Structure formats: C-alpha cells, structure tokens
Amino acid sequence: MDLISPKDLKKLTEYTNDVCVSIFIATSRSGKEVLELHDKTRLKGKWDECKRKLENKGVAVEKIKKIDRPIQDLLNDSDFWRHQSDGLAIFASDSFFDKYTLPINFEDYVYVSKEFYLKPLAPILSGDGKFFILSLQLKDIKFYEATRYSIGEIKIDEITPSSLRDRVGYDYEEKNLQFRSQQEGEGHAIFHGHGAGGRDHKDEIFKFYKAIDDGLNKLLENEKAPLVIFCQDYMFPIYKEANTYNNLYDTPIPGNPNDVDIIGLHSKAVETVESYLNQEEKKKLKNYDDIPLSEKSAAVHDIIPAAFQGKIDALFLENRGEIWGTYDEENMKVKVQDKQTPENTSLMNLAAVKVLENKGAVYLVESPLMPEKEGKMNAILRYR
Known part of the structure; x- marks a missing residue:
C-alpha cells in the first residue's frame, strides 16, 4: 500500500x-x-x-x-x-x-x-485511533504501528530477542521435547514434554515473552495506545502474564501469523479493535451539543477563516456534500456560490486541507449524523 x-x-x-x-x-x-x-x-x-x-x-x-x-x-x-x-x-x-x-x-x-x-483522504490523514500490533511466534516476532487506514512495521531487533532460541540459548525444538497445546475446559493449554517437561517449556516461553516486554517498554514508555497481540490461542495467556504495558488489549487477533501477509494482518487487526477505533470522533459527535456556542460553529463564513488561522480542533464535513465558493485570505471574506466555476473552488476541500495542515482532525460524516444538520460543515474550535 x-x-x-x-x-x-x-x-x-x-x-x-x-x-x-x-x-x-x-x-x-x-x-x-x-x-x-x-x-x-x-x-x-x-x-x-x-x-x-x-x-x-x-x-x-x-x-x-x-x-x-x-x-x-x-x-x-x-x-x-x-x-x-x-x-x-x-x-x-x-x-x-x-x-x-x-x-x-x-x-x-x-x-x-x-x-x-484531498477531502476523501481525511480519515487517513487525521490518524484517529492509533494502536500497536505485536505478532508473536516462537521463531519470529514483528511489531507494527497502525490505524484503521494504515500499517507500518517498526524494527525491534535491537531491543528484543528475535526468537525463543535467542532467549533460551539452545535448540528449543530438541528431539526429546514435544510441545503442543490443545484447548480443554476453559481454554487452558496443555504442555506435553519429555525430559525437562512441559512446565519447563512454558517457563521458557514466559521468559522469552518477558524479554520482549522489557524491550517494548523502552519503545512504548510514553505511549497510551492499545497493544494488540497476534498469536495462536495458547500463547496469549502466557504473554498476558509476562506483560507490563498498561494498555494491553484484552482480545488477541485470532489466527496464525504464518497464514497472512501484512494486508491480511491489518484487516484482521482492524476487525479485532473495532470497538476502540474512532472513539475520539464518536466522543466529539456525542458531546457537540454541550459545547458552548462560542467554541463551535456551523457557519462557513466563520469556519474557513478559523481553519486558516489554526483555530479548529475538529471539523465535521458532510460526506457526500459540497460547497463551492471563493476565499479572500487577506480580507478573510468567504463567498459561497451555487455551483463549480473555473474561478471558484471546493470550500469543503479547502477547509479540510487547512485543518489537517494545522494538526486538527477532519471527519467525514453522513448527513443524518452531522452535529448541526442544517450545515454541511461543523467545527469545534480550539479556543475562543
């Protein structure tokens, strides 16, 4: 992508x-x-x-x-x-x-x-709902930063062991140790082994995960975004026990990391964290009515100048709507027109671009869900 x-x-x-x-x-x-x-x-x-x-x-x-x-x-x-x-x-x-x-x-x-x-790109560029993904296998681990619309790998080789073998220091697949799991009762894994035994093997996995957690804590020290684990079912309880990050997502991504590419991983991750995504947008939509009139607006003539001045925290645009017109930045004058002409522009696109440039959030909202339904453009201001 x-x-x-x-x-x-x-x-x-x-x-x-x-x-x-x-x-x-x-x-x-x-x-x-x-x-x-x-x-x-x-x-x-x-x-x-x-x-x-x-x-x-x-x-x-x-x-x-x-x-x-x-x-x-x-x-x-x-x-x-x-x-x-x-x-x-x-x-x-x-x-x-x-x-x-x-x-x-x-x-x-x-x-x-x-x-x-650029209006259609607003959901991606606003970056709402960041989360982390840790893909766990005994022979390989990968770490990603993601949103609903993006995913990118972050290399962690220098701060975490790359495999259980790196952590344990010997071939953990030695012939006389068979490790397998199956679900029984309430989903507890059974560890079967010879020699050191299944319990010892589970302990080694725990130590491996603990070393991963120690390394990630250096990377995630000031982060608050959820950390979602992608692993086979039996591994998640062990990692959960080893974890110290304060926002570990309670539900792991189901499946085997061997079976998907990065696009498939992103799709499964988004499905898993659906309830978390776009919380900020939902919160702002819900609280819009309670915001003082001096801190919000549905007037195009006020919103466009505020967007240029960096005064907009959140901009809601009617998804299928359009407003044509011109803006005189020097005199802060907005002129709304009925249709597109060679001389005018999309005022909705103009507002979206300026809000994004000034680190505000832009949300595309279906008409019935707009905070102020009589306006195609609503804004929450950063300050009065």
Whole structure:
C-alpha cells in the first residue's frame, strides 16, 4: 500500500497548476473483480469522464495528452491491478503524477480544478485511533504501528530477542521435547514434554515473552495506545502474564501469523479493535451539543477563516456534500456560490486541507449524523 504521509500531504497541498486532476475509485483486494480487471475498467471510465471535463473547459489537447500518458501506463500495468486495496487515489497534471493504493472505500469521484482534492483522504490523514500490533511466534516476532487506514512495521531487533532460541540459548525444538497445546475446559493449554517437561517449556516461553516486554517498554514508555497481540490461542495467556504495558488489549487477533501477509494482518487487526477505533470522533459527535456556542460553529463564513488561522480542533464535513465558493485570505471574506466555476473552488476541500495542515482532525460524516444538520460543515474550535 502506498500510504500517505505528512510529507505527501504537504506535497499535494502545495502543488498548484492551471489544471489539476484528482480521481478516486473503489478497488478490490481479491476475487472475480480482480481476475476480470473491473478496477481497471472503472478507472478508464472515470478518466474518460475527466477528459470530457477537460475538453469542455477548453484545455489544450497537448496538455491533456501529457496528463493522459502516465494514466495509460497505469491502465496497461496488469501487475498493478492484481495488487489493490480498497481504494485508489490519483493526482495528475501535465507536470505531476502520483497514485496511492489505500485501505479506504472511496466513492468514485473526479475533480478538476487548480488544486488537488484531498477531502476523501481525511480519515487517513487525521490518524484517529492509533494502536500497536505485536505478532508473536516462537521463531519470529514483528511489531507494527497502525490505524484503521494504515500499517507500518517498526524494527525491534535491537531491543528484543528475535526468537525463543535467542532467549533460551539452545535448540528449543530438541528431539526429546514435544510441545503442543490443545484447548480443554476453559481454554487452558496443555504442555506435553519429555525430559525437562512441559512446565519447563512454558517457563521458557514466559521468559522469552518477558524479554520482549522489557524491550517494548523502552519503545512504548510514553505511549497510551492499545497493544494488540497476534498469536495462536495458547500463547496469549502466557504473554498476558509476562506483560507490563498498561494498555494491553484484552482480545488477541485470532489466527496464525504464518497464514497472512501484512494486508491480511491489518484487516484482521482492524476487525479485532473495532470497538476502540474512532472513539475520539464518536466522543466529539456525542458531546457537540454541550459545547458552548462560542467554541463551535456551523457557519462557513466563520469556519474557513478559523481553519486558516489554526483555530479548529475538529471539523465535521458532510460526506457526500459540497460547497463551492471563493476565499479572500487577506480580507478573510468567504463567498459561497451555487455551483463549480473555473474561478471558484471546493470550500469543503479547502477547509479540510487547512485543518489537517494545522494538526486538527477532519471527519467525514453522513448527513443524518452531522452535529448541526442544517450545515454541511461543523467545527469545534480550539479556543475562543
């Protein structure tokens, strides 16, 4: 996945051109849609729509051809279409091209203006609901930082043992020791062994996990995000006993780490921590009515200047809504217009970009769930 970083956001927000094209399509990770290249067909349809818009705007044929070339290269890249996530975002001009394969379900959309359209990326860029994943196997451990929309591996080899063998110092799979587990009663594992015995082997696993916990504590010293464990069922009670991190998630990710790649891991992790994700958004939506009038607004004419000044803590945008207009930053004047023109812009996109640049959160909300339903844009201010 080509995840978007703050550096990418800066690059996209700072870029301007007479013609900037933004295309969003839903894509499929697997199945019939991938085999039959439905995603490729969907992009071709949206690009054809975009070309018609460009032609209607009177854009020069040569400029359209320059925008077209990398998109055609992408359409002809069969390997690319076999490795998709949930959505594809493309940003192009005659001198710029970038694409992002992302774990977010976009609605198919085309935007042509003098700037790129970043509103659909708000859930990713807001970074709500960070958590950590520890993938545990006796021969290998991996550690990840994730959100609902992103995952990235963090190398921990220098602060933790990489395997039980590293911790124990001998071949823990010695022939006369058979270690296996099975669930009985209330899910307790049974350890079978010869020589040192199953109890000793469990103790060695505990020491291995304790060494991992000691190393992670150096990394997570000031963190509060949940730590979710991905391991086979019998391992979790042992790690839970060894753990000292104060926010260990009570439910492990089910399954065997050997059976999934990083995309599959992320999907299973998000499903496991669903109740935790987006807590901040839910809390702010719930408490919006109780916030003093001086600390919130549903007026576009107030929200846009506040976004430029870094005064917005949380911005709620109607997911399928749009507001067209212009903003005079020098005089802090907003003019709302009925439809898109060559001279105006999406005020919702403008507000989203400025709030994200100033480290605020942007939430895309369905119309019935907007805090103030008469407005397509609601904001909680950082200060009066």
